[in-house]
Amino acid sequence: MHKLDKKNQFKIRKKFAIITLVIVAIVTILLFLYELTGEVDDCYKRVSAGKGIYYEIKDNHVCIEHERGVRMVTIRTLAGADPKTFKEIDGLYYFSDKNHVYYGSEVIEGAHPASFQFVGKSYFKDDASIFYHGKKVAGDYGTFEPIENLYDYAKDKNAVFYGGEKIDELDSKTFKIFPESYYNKDKYHVYLNREMLVEADAKTFQVLNDRGRSYAKDMNHAYYYGKLIPEADTETFKIFKNIYAMDKNYVYHNETLLKNLDVNAFEQVGQSDYLRDNNSLYYFGEEVVGVNVGSFHPISYNKQTAEKISYFGDETSCGTDGVVVICNGELITGGEIVE
Secondary structure (H helix, E strand, O other): OHHHHHHHHHHHHHHHHHHHHHHHHHHHHHHHHHHHHHHHOOOOEEEEOOOOOOEEEEOOEEEEEEEEOOOEEEEEEOOOOOOOOOEEOOOOOEEEOOOOEEEOOEEOOOOOOOOOEEEEOOEEEOOOOEEEOOEEEOOOOOOOEEOOOOOOEEEOOOOEEEOOEEOOOOOHHHOEEOOOOOEEEOOOOEEEOOEEOOOOOOOOOEEOOOOOOOEEEOOOOEEEOOEEOOOOOHHHOEEEOOOEEEOOOOEEEOOEEOOOOOOOOOEEOOOOOEEEOOOOEEEOOEEEOOOOOOOOEEOEEEEEOOOOOEEEEOOOOEEEOOOOEEEOOEEEOOOEEEO
16 A cells, blocks of 8 residues: 555656646747747847837837836837827827827827827826826816925815825815925825825824934824834934934834934934944944944945945945944945045
């Protein structure tokens, strides 16, 4: 019986191996055919990725970016496009010809090329609809308008929108955007973009003046980019050096408590992004270990690897205790201190 089980197990493994090989072979053939199809496309090529969508008119084809990688994009023929009337609309993502409007290489269904135009922010319209990043916006056409501020807010007679989507439960008549931030509110609620901050008190909510306008507080809580900072003492919570926050008990980076940093004895190290007390050194939210805290001071630092890759850090990100060099909170070896 035991031998029979072993024999069956061997047969099962053999079948599994054969099935796996067949699947791999099929996938390989499909990938080969896909590439082969691309190579016979008159537009097919790979080019360096740049700002906006790459396109060109070649012979009787519209050639446009279809797939984008980190450094390279793949160019293919835009099927059905009319090369004689094809043109850019915004210089980045929108195009049109006599028949269609395109967002990159995708046709925007229902959009009318003759009337398609820029409205403001990232919003466009034709004679019937509003569009955001190639998608229709479910707003009131006659009263829809972008709101002048840094981000993609808009409103109509009924609602407020962010990124082309309606902000649910928001009272448009009392809507207010906190300048240069992602926070907004009405008389009832506070929002980060479209997300309601359930714990926030709309009457006492305020955005603090840090570098990214990401910290905020109300009478009950403190927040970093909408995330609750549970340990924070709201009454004494304030910004420290633009990128940190502190209260009477702790120092914070983002929503992270720097638990080993003494709030009564810490300091900024020179003009760098490092903080220290008598025992601990922090770079943003991470504690730096293996360094003499007391003698640590900022430096500029230059390093070139064996592969000739250059690395340079200035006095905000690099420092030394005279023995080791730390850049961006990490130990660096093999470079040269720049005096």
